[in-house]
Amino acid sequence: MSDEDRDADPTGTSPSTSTPTTRSRTGRPSIRRVPIRTPSTRAPGGTTNAYVLGDLLVDPAGRHPDLDRVAESVEHVAVTHAHPDHVGAVAEYAAAAEATTWAPSAFADRFEEATGAEPDATFTEGDAIGSADAIAIATPGHAVDHFAFAVGEGTEHEGAPRGGEAILCGDLALAEGSVVVSREGGGLRAYLESLRRIRDRGPTVLYPGHGPAIQDPRSTLDRLIDRRLDRERSVLEAVEAGASDVDAVLEGAYDRDLIGVEDLARATVRAHLEKLLKDGRIEGAWRDRL
Numbered sequence: 001m002s003d004e005d006r007d008a009d010p011t012g013t014s015p016s017t018s019t020p021t022t023r024s025r026t027g028r029p030s031i032r033r034v035p036i037r038t039p040s041t042r043a044p045g046g047t048t049n050a051y052v053l054g055d056l057l058v059d060p061a062g063r064h065p066d067l068d069r070v071a072e073s074v075e076h077v078a079v080t081h082a083h084p085d086h087v088g089a090v091a092e093y094a095a096a097a098e099a100t101t102w103a104p105s106a107f108a109d110r111f112e113e114a115t116g117a118e119p120d121a122t123f124t125e126g127d128a129i130g131s132a133d134a135i136a137i138a139t140p141g142h143a144v145d146h147f148a149f150a151v152g153e154g155t156e157h158e159g160a161p162r163g164g165e166a167i168l169c170g171d172l173a174l175a176e177g178s179v180v181v182s183r184e185g186g187g188l189r190a191y192l193e194s195l196r197r198i199r200d201r202g203p204t205v206l207y208p209g210h211g212p213a214i215q216d217p218r219s220t221l222d223r224l225i226d227r228r229l230d231r232e233r234s235v236l237e238a239v240e241a242g243a244s245d246v247d248a249v250l251e252g253a254y255d256r257d258l259i260g261v262e263d264l265a266r267a268t269v270r271a272h273l274e275k276l277l278k279d280g281r282i283e284g285a286w287r288d289r290l
């Protein structure tokens with residue numbers, strides 16, 4: 001029997017419960033990834049992943065038939081962060097499912113502004129949401145309101161049971177490439193700290209906001225940390241070689257063509273300079289140049 005069959009006819013094997021589709025046959029909360037095309041945004045690869053985690057819907061970036069199909073069993077809606085490519089259908093699904101919308105308590109306004117939905121409830125670090133007890137973990141850096149959601153052992157992943165912790169990591173990490181980190185997002189120090197926090201939890205799988213699941217969390221997170229430290233070194237070298245404004249550092253620190261992504265690269269360089277300034281590794285005059 002396929003998942004679809006089970007959803008269509010829950011009477012065969014499921015015990016009678018008020019929310020028959022939030023748990024799989026095995027009784028474990030299930031995780032499902034639904035890539036959604038987000039063409040009008042700058043989403044990496046042109047899609048954003050929505051996740052259905054038990055009765056919690058995370059990052060409904062747009063309408064999708066697969067989400068429509070499970071909307072009835074959704075009781076909670078949250079986002080990893082309120083960037084435009086993660087929030088497109090929050091209001092619609094929340095209304096359709098009469099679900100509880102959740103926002104980080106410190107960023108409820110931001111959530112409402114981005115989603116058009118007033119949050120019904122707020123969470124902070126360590127709170128658990130929904131039937132899967134998804135634990136909120138503050139992971140700023142890419143966005144100041146960024147949270148990851150961790151679910152523990154005994155979760156069923158896209159149909160297959162799996163041990164260890166799974167973390168919906170939003171735009172903290174990607175299987176390939178890297179994400180934008182800006183001052184507005186919390187800065188590089190915060191980002192590196194977020195990467196280390198998630199790495200140190202030792203998850204067995206990460207589910208990112210874009211692209212496929214990350215099956216080797218430790219090496220992916222180490223790669224992202226190393227990459228930032230490498231970039232930091234090249235930014236510092238550019239400054240030491242005489243670059244005295246952001247554009248000059250940009251030129252010195254990148255040896256590839258930046259057509260189309262120059263603004264993102266500039267934001268990254270700014271974030272690095274900001275961190276170096278905070279760390280006392282470049283002169284105070286940089287404060288006025290950022």
Ligand SMILES: [Zn+2]
Pocket residue numbers: 081083142143171
């Ligand atoms: Zn984002």
